[in-house]
Amino acid sequence: MSAEGFELNAFLPYRLNRAAEFVAVRFAAEYKARYQLTRPEWRTLAALGSAGSAMTATDVGAHSAMHKTKVSRAVSALEERRWLKRSEDQDDRRLEHLELTKAGRTAYRELTDLASAYQAQLNDLIGAGGLKALSTGLEAIERAIDQVEKHPSRR
Amino acid sequence: MSAEGFELNAFLPYRLNRAAEFVAVRFAAEYKARYQLTRPEWRTLAALGSAGSAMTATDVGAHSAMHKTKVSRAVSALEERRWLKRSEDQDDRRLEHLELTKAGRTAYRELTDLASAYQAQLNDLIGAGGLKALSTGLEAIERAIDQVEKHPSRR
């Protein structure tokens, strides 16, 4: 049974990684060139910018599936740029609430322009049908992620 | 127009990366623990194993969306384990054809057992519908990748 029952082309981790890498690389090249932003920095900026309100570093990590040390370093870098500010939680001083500064929100808006343009390219490339299917499928994974994160059962 | 027209939750690179990272991390932990394989090594092994016939390093990179230095190092590591062998192309001596050894194919088969089990877990987590949609969507991206790789137009 173990002989030929496996199709790499149907194996989700492999396919997803391939697709993710493909779409990420070219976009990363853009914001790296124009803003000297690293991937974790962009992702952190994006998470905070899209949330609107403050988040903790742990929230950012959960939202973007990034390791907490990545988040920690990205936050430091963005803080140094004065694109975000931290504030201590009054009730629980382990937490810090992260929020974009005015400059950070401006940067976020500029970056989202780039992102929208890129998304449009992708739409052309992938087609409306593929996009729709992909979106439905990703929703299913996103539900699974939330679920697993809620009930870590075995970690 | 640039103000609020952007939804991070609809931005493909972000969503794909999140999903890919989520499904990859737990599987990577398994084969890393059992076989001391790194991700690029597993991906290279998988590409070669599933292809059946020989591939060049460039082929492996295209198939798995890995940077060529990653492939190069993974190939060296697998060679040292005697899981693959190289052979020079007679017509074009820049090329090397990569093929799994017997030990490599055995390892591949064992790994695919792990992979199948993991895929089954994912199926449960994501559901048949989500999986179907995801697959359709990924096919669209895969077509786009092939297309772009054929016609690098602007790179």
Add this chain to the structure above:
DNA sequence: GCCTATTAGTTGCAATCGTAACTATCGATT
């Protein structure tokens, strides 16, 4: 047949990453 551009693959090196250990704080148990 040369000269130049291109491609396959490798490697040096600086930058980035993840693991594990750490600090600081909180919550729960007693």
Add this chain to the structure above:
DNA sequence: AATCGATAGTTACGATTGCAACTAATAGGC
């Protein structure tokens, strides 16, 4: 209220990465 375990976030350090530069070989003018 003292202790123990858990959690938020940081950091040291070894491992991994990717860029750029490199070698070696081919391909395409001319």
